[in-house]
Amino acid sequence: MLLRYWGKILQRGGRNAVGQEAAGSTSQGRHVNDGPVGPVSLRKSNMKKAAIYVPNLVTSETLKQVCAQHRSSHLKYETLVVTTEDNITTIRMNRPQKKNAVSSTMTDELIAALEEAATDDSVLTVLTGTSDYFTSGSDLTNALERKEQSRANINPFRIFVKKFIDFPKPLIAVVNGPAIGIGVTILGLFDVVYATERATFLTPFTKLAIYPEGCSSYTFPKIMGPGMAAEMLLFNKKLTAHEACNARLVTEVFPDDRFQSEVWTRLKAYAKLPKNCIAASKQLIRDVEREKLHDVCDKECELIDKRTNSKESSDAIKNFFKNKAKL
Amino acid sequence: MLLRYWGKILQRGGRNAVGQEAAGSTSQGRHVNDGPVGPVSLRKSNMKKAAIYVPNLVTSETLKQVCAQHRSSHLKYETLVVTTEDNITTIRMNRPQKKNAVSSTMTDELIAALEEAATDDSVLTVLTGTSDYFTSGSDLTNALERKEQSRANINPFRIFVKKFIDFPKPLIAVVNGPAIGIGVTILGLFDVVYATERATFLTPFTKLAIYPEGCSSYTFPKIMGPGMAAEMLLFNKKLTAHEACNARLVTEVFPDDRFQSEVWTRLKAYAKLPKNCIAASKQLIRDVEREKLHDVCDKECELIDKRTNSKESSDAIKNFFKNKAKL
Amino acid sequence: MLLRYWGKILQRGGRNAVGQEAAGSTSQGRHVNDGPVGPVSLRKSNMKKAAIYVPNLVTSETLKQVCAQHRSSHLKYETLVVTTEDNITTIRMNRPQKKNAVSSTMTDELIAALEEAATDDSVLTVLTGTSDYFTSGSDLTNALERKEQSRANINPFRIFVKKFIDFPKPLIAVVNGPAIGIGVTILGLFDVVYATERATFLTPFTKLAIYPEGCSSYTFPKIMGPGMAAEMLLFNKKLTAHEACNARLVTEVFPDDRFQSEVWTRLKAYAKLPKNCIAASKQLIRDVEREKLHDVCDKECELIDKRTNSKESSDAIKNFFKNKAKL
Numbered sequence: 001m002l003l004r005y006w007g008k009i010l011q012r013g014g015r016n017a018v019g020q021e022a023a024g025s026t027s028q029g030r031h032v033n034d035g036p037v038g039p040v041s042l043r044k045s046n047m048k049k050a051a052i053y054v055p056n057l058v059t060s061e062t063l064k065q066v067c068a069q070h071r072s073s074h075l076k077y078e079t080l081v082v083t084t085e086d087n088i089t090t091i092r093m094n095r096p097q098k099k100n101a102v103s104s105t106m107t108d109e110l111i112a113a114l115e116e117a118a119t120d121d122s123v124l125t126v127l128t129g130t131s132d133y134f135t136s137g138s139d140l141t142n143a144l145e146r147k148e149q150s151r152a153n154i155n156p157f158r159i160f161v162k163k164f165i166d167f168p169k170p171l172i173a174v175v176n177g178p179a180i181g182i183g184v185t186i187l188g189l190f191d192v193v194y195a196t197e198r199a200t201f202l203t204p205f206t207k208l209a210i211y212p213e214g215c216s217s218y219t220f221p222k223i224m225g226p227g228m229a230a231e232m233l234l235f236n237k238k239l240t241a242h243e244a245c246n247a248r249l250v251t252e253v254f255p256d257d258r259f260q261s262e263v264w265t266r267l268k269a270y271a272k273l274p275k276n277c278i279a280a281s282k283q284l285i286r287d288v289e290r291e292k293l294h295d296v297c298d299k300e301c302e303l304i305d306k307r308t309n310s311k312e313s314s315d316a317i318k319n320f321f322k323n324k325a326k327l
Numbered sequence: 328m329l330l331r332y333w334g335k336i337l338q339r340g341g342r343n344a345v346g347q348e349a350a351g352s353t354s355q356g357r358h359v360n361d362g363p364v365g366p367v368s369l370r371k372s373n374m375k376k377a378a379i380y381v382p383n384l385v386t387s388e389t390l391k392q393v394c395a396q397h398r399s400s401h402l403k404y405e406t407l408v409v410t411t412e413d414n415i416t417t418i419r420m421n422r423p424q425k426k427n428a429v430s431s432t433m434t435d436e437l438i439a440a441l442e443e444a445a446t447d448d449s450v451l452t453v454l455t456g457t458s459d460y461f462t463s464g465s466d467l468t469n470a471l472e473r474k475e476q477s478r479a480n481i482n483p484f485r486i487f488v489k490k491f492i493d494f495p496k497p498l499i500a501v502v503n504g505p506a507i508g509i510g511v512t513i514l515g516l517f518d519v520v521y522a523t524e525r526a527t528f529l530t531p532f533t534k535l536a537i538y539p540e541g542c543s544s545y546t547f548p549k550i551m552g553p554g555m556a557a558e559m560l561l562f563n564k565k566l567t568a569h570e571a572c573n574a575r576l577v578t579e580v581f582p583d584d585r586f587q588s589e590v591w592t593r594l595k596a597y598a599k600l601p602k603n604c605i606a607a608s609k610q611l612i613r614d615v616e617r618e619k620l621h622d623v624c625d626k627e628c629e630l631i632d633k634r635t636n637s638k639e640s641s642d643a644i645k646n647f648f649k650n651k652a653k654l
Numbered sequence: 655m656l657l658r659y660w661g662k663i664l665q666r667g668g669r670n671a672v673g674q675e676a677a678g679s680t681s682q683g684r685h686v687n688d689g690p691v692g693p694v695s696l697r698k699s700n701m702k703k704a705a706i707y708v709p710n711l712v713t714s715e716t717l718k719q720v721c722a723q724h725r726s727s728h729l730k731y732e733t734l735v736v737t738t739e740d741n742i743t744t745i746r747m748n749r750p751q752k753k754n755a756v757s758s759t760m761t762d763e764l765i766a767a768l769e770e771a772a773t774d775d776s777v778l779t780v781l782t783g784t785s786d787y788f789t790s791g792s793d794l795t796n797a798l799e800r801k802e803q804s805r806a807n808i809n810p811f812r813i814f815v816k817k818f819i820d821f822p823k824p825l826i827a828v829v830n831g832p833a834i835g836i837g838v839t840i841l842g843l844f845d846v847v848y849a850t851e852r853a854t855f856l857t858p859f860t861k862l863a864i865y866p867e868g869c870s871s872y873t874f875p876k877i878m879g880p881g882m883a884a885e886m887l888l889f890n891k892k893l894t895a896h897e898a899c900n901a902r903l904v905t906e907v908f909p910d911d912r913f914q915s916e917v918w919t920r921l922k923a924y925a926k927l928p929k930n931c932i933a934a935s936k937q938l939i940r941d942v943e944r945e946k947l948h949d950v951c952d953k954e955c956e957l958i959d960k961r962t963n964s965k966e967s968s969d970a971i972k973n974f975f976k977n978k979a980k981l
Contacts, residue, residue, distance in 0.1 A: 191884040209604040217611045225550050227578025230518040235597050251881025270889050274966045277863040284871045312601045536931040544938045554905025557845040562924050639928045
């Protein structure tokens, strides 16, 4: 979950595609910003519309300029390294000292990087992590700031998930190590997931009295069957790479010492396939359940928004940090 | 299939939660009981509504009193043993001399026990069987009485299945031995299914010229893939525990000598998780397909209602008993 | 994809059930044929209606006569061998010199043979191939004639797929060797798929810049999980029989030397089950997703119709033949 003020993103104005999207939205007659620091009040219906119509927005002239800035500003991301080579755009989560924990800044930057990758000339887009971890999930230091949260806080997270739902090209996860929380749930929205045998998959939601997200309440039972989905989402079961492959969350597992070379050899071959055909085919597959996925995302966000401030949840998270400090 | 008059349940009046629910429904303007012994005429739309709004009904004051009576009346069930310990309510089918066959009395009592478990203080609910069998399925001696059946007879069975669809907490099957018929199909509505390696899974429907139920016409293809679902539902294939696990109907298989100890150790740990969070998460997962499941249940019941009196079916069942007598 | 003029089928008039169906449609007030050789202009809504209401059409008196002709004309098919024995109707694709490639004639004849099998006295229907191959997929020599195509060309193919969606009895694939393209995608619409261990499964769509069909954009992710579906449909991965079984596209794999004997022994036993019950059960299972399948089929056909004449596609197919010639 992303837990900082959405207003912060807006304040950055034209700095990135996210701010731009919001600004573009305003010009379409929506009230996006109630004041200089206030949170965004996007109604659910608008939210969905925004996500669905992104392709129109991102091809608009203004946004093209912003994206052009971005292409030359890959190195300006604070938390990501983004590169394009051999028809592949690679988005690498880059906070190794924090096990690539997804901070609110990283969420914002992932939204921007996905928008950029959606419209660049690449055939495939890859998400991976720096060093030993894929990602340790949401940065829980954000969670401690929850008291000041308002209803609007869930929105950047909602937009983040919907970027994955609507991503127009094949999206490949190169899971280079352990994955936790949102780093696991979001995998249900990828086309292909390759993992090193060293990777593990953990969604410790009920332990922290928090809730499934990233459409996992729909994708996990569908992909894994109801039993394994319940073991993960309700009972915090950690899967090895081979167990996750058996549960079909992971497409293929590779020995750790050959992981990078084998995966990238394969991806470079895939990236030579006809770009338009491969994108249209991916969209055909996604279209079958696109509406369902948006609905599920909205329902998950509603539950998180309603429940995350519960005493059950804050007690569980305080307990988590207390136990961590003891180690 | 449950084949006795629903009226029988109503006659028991306030004796259990089932009768109470019907009574509560009446106060909402429905005509539930046409006379002292007449069958219930619940229209399909009302049926569905009833199942969906159960949470409201069961929190009503009147029902709470009935449930309170029940808590002290666990030992009064004829066909079940129900206990609550360590945050786990266990419903044990208890007709070992009949291999725990699901008689019409057991169906009624399972409805009542599920209603009670839905609102008690437990975190998890478990269904299991006494002695060697999980359950041998519907008691076919009921099936021989079919001639006197009317359209209303399918209703208790419909309510029974819908209790599983709408059950608000994690529901765990502890499959202690062979499972047949409704004891297999209903597993598709559980969150987790643990089985001893001695268990087997058989749905001999077409052999008896009867029809898939328990939402299996939807859950089995989704969980197992269409091929294995057809082998089971159309062609009477019996699966071993490991085959059922491979088909994802079973979540995990345990050696028979360690089955009870390993399963209960695990369940006791799960039952310490935050109660509200775990229930809300389960409901989030179920909500995605709740409406679909109700529709499927209604369609299955319609087919059973329409076809079960066919000559094809009564010939097949007579043949079943004739062959059984020969052994 | 089937790429010849639908008009050609109509010209044959009452010769087969396909022409008959079109004629039957006309009498229901639709304009099916614009002139003596013109392509059929079936609007999408009519198309769907036609497919859904086929059961009504095929029981009409006129059609019964046509079917009767057919029963005596098994040997008149050019590209199929159709036989009925032991309650099983077997449709065998019979162009061994072309690896059973699906020409436009074979598509027309498969439509006719499926219509016939749907209403004959058999309990099961089997699709298989002559000699070493199941089928090498669409005959690409058709693809080279694309220039003269019009919007109507996709219609015979659409009808072909919809015959599988609406087939009223258990449909078994006996995959006797390698399967390619439409011979693979259509398997997602079968009830059971048995394969020799010598079989392989390949859908080289993006390589030829063509698009998923046979409802595979829906059935493959559902059956195999999204990762393996993407490997096949987007990245042209060829599966062995055991891999396809692991992905649940294949129900069971048999050693090649015992394949025919084991499969047919089993099918003959299945074919003794009660005919009406088994058909009604299959339809119950299919009804859950029938509408979805028709929608998906329509969307796939739209995309194929819109894109198949692209330069990307014709370049890729020319390249395919150039490389083939070099070998």
